[in-house]
Amino acid sequence: MNPSAVTAPTGSGGGGRLSFSRSSQDTLQIAFTGGWKITESLPSLSDVQRELESGSPVRSISFDTTGLTAWDSAYLTFLLQIIEESTQKQIQVSQDGLPEGVRRLLDLATAVPERKGAAKQEKHTPFMERLGTTSVRLWNSNLEVFEFLGETTVAFLKLLVGRARFRPRDLWVTIQECGLEALPIVSLISALVGLIFAFVGAIQLKMFGAQIYVASLVGIAMTRIMGAVMTGIIMAGRTGASFAAQIGTMQANEEIDALKTLGISPMEFLVLPRMLSLMLMMPLLGLYSDFMGILGGMLIGVTVLDLNPMDYYNKTIEAVTLTHIWVGLFHSAVFGVIVSLAGCLRGMQCERSAAAVGNATTSAVVTSIVSIVVATSIITVVCQILDI
Amino acid sequence: MQEKKPHIVVRDLTMAYGDFVLQRDLTFTINHGDIFIIMGGSGCGKSTLLKHLIGLKRPAKGEVLYGDVNFWTAPPEQQEAIIKGIGVLYQSGALWSSMTLAENIALPLEQYTELSSMQIRELVSLKLALVGLKGFEEYYPSEISGGMKKRAGLARAMALDPEILFFDEPSAGLDPISARLLDDLILQLRDSLGATIVIVTHELPSIFAIGNNSVFIDADRKTMIASGDPKVLLKESQDPTVVNFLTRMEAGRRGHVDADKDNRRGTP
Ligand SMILES: Nc1ncnc2c1ncn2[C@@H]1O[C@H](COP(=O)(O)OP(=O)(O)OP(=O)(O)O)[C@@H](O)[C@H]1O
């Protein structure tokens, strides 16, 4: 009866405005004036809700748009909200007062009912249920890992009897990618690690005048563990990630399905050459890394500690026994398997989207690094027990 | 035409992603030499049905038989034999992006035949020429357009002259003339190679021009609501969903829209 006008707080002259009047006891008329556009500041739905709740109960709503100068999707969403609100409250909405175009678009928007079960809701689930589903999921992902391991083994067995199907060219390309092309970064990191070891060791050993033992320290540390661990981590970030991304993208593009429908096993065609090449290259890179690390140590020994290069060389040869080298090689071989498995596994598990490829890559690197550290600990303890 | 022999039999098939049931109780037969159309609105599960037919997805219930072999209970050698006899064009093309077009088409030939690389190269040129891509041998999939990818995927699907070809929306993204040529090609494949062809498509002209059998699946009712020759369906079907689809809603347009409006007024 007494029309109350609601204006958007900051609304300038062009902004949309809203006013209410009761044309009869239970009919609310909403009048829209001004420009209802996305770029303008507009009143919010709560104004309408407040009006609906105040005063006598409303049975029907009608619209007056004589003062409406412009509208776009912002106006439509506002109307849809009003319609939804009133459907819930069982209020009739008469669209007669709306401009022709608005009415037609509203018809379109409400023509196809929401597909049942299509909208995904966040349901609030009780703690125990979440615990249950999480455990089931974890268990299932374990099963997937074992399944993958099994399939890999089968693929390798087929390789042994010469029945595995892959293109030799792919093998060479991956060998090049994860061997030759990794040399620069492996050189840099390993030399720096050797250098750092030498520095840190030197500070302590100097106190006893035993600088020359820097050579044994660096030599043993690099050959036994650090060379392998550093290459492992470098390759996890470099090659493991790229395996996951390559295979994941192929999964997302249905390229893997295309292989399967040709009867070509993706395990043989994609996973096998990648695993083979990394397993071959990793030990070699590990050895190379040992060498670079020792070189880095020597650089510090000779320049900072004033050691004789010949002495340093002899001390290194004396300290680094074949056993250390074998242990290091064993580490590398294990890491090669871990990194390539993790990369290929995460790639094969990838779902069909760009985000999933990103997740697969991250997950491959995380899995590799965690497994590398765990494996190193286990090997170290076992070596301790066996007294190697 | 000679007596019809079933090529693929689908019995009581239920398709689901996890708990989300897409379609249930699908039962139909694809005969040798059919050009079989899978129709239905967007998102009703046509591509998923195709995945069931080519052995990529295990049915939640029911069975898919090739001839009289049940794919999912067959021993691996038999499964492999079935799979070798099919060619698939995926909705997205699914070319192997790290290989050139020639390598894409050559791969199945290298894997399954004893041909020399010279012979393979000639076959590859032939297949590319058939889909109008002669001269694009050394292009990578990222260097060609969407429609060209479709056609290259088609060439790859035909590489081994399979007995049965599956096409997921082959003409989407093609201009009308290429789409028409594709229809001709499909008819040729059927007539000259005797292939059975299964197509997911929305293109009404192709549906009527080449299809001689079909199934119509519906998202709302979650099952098939019609099957048979599309031309017969157009004439005889009583189901408004099917009729609307086949006539682009032009047959009963007035009636339906009015009915909708009345409904909306009646129930606020
Ligand atoms: N991997 C998946 N996981 C869960 N649901 C999926 C998956 N793939 C598809 N769906 C769902 O299955 C339904 C059918 O998908 P499908 O791709 O088979 O549709 P379509 O009939 O081929 O549609 P279009 O004609 O648009 O290609 C969709 O509703 C989709 O949400």
Ligand SMILES: [Mg+2]
């Ligand atoms: Mg589809």
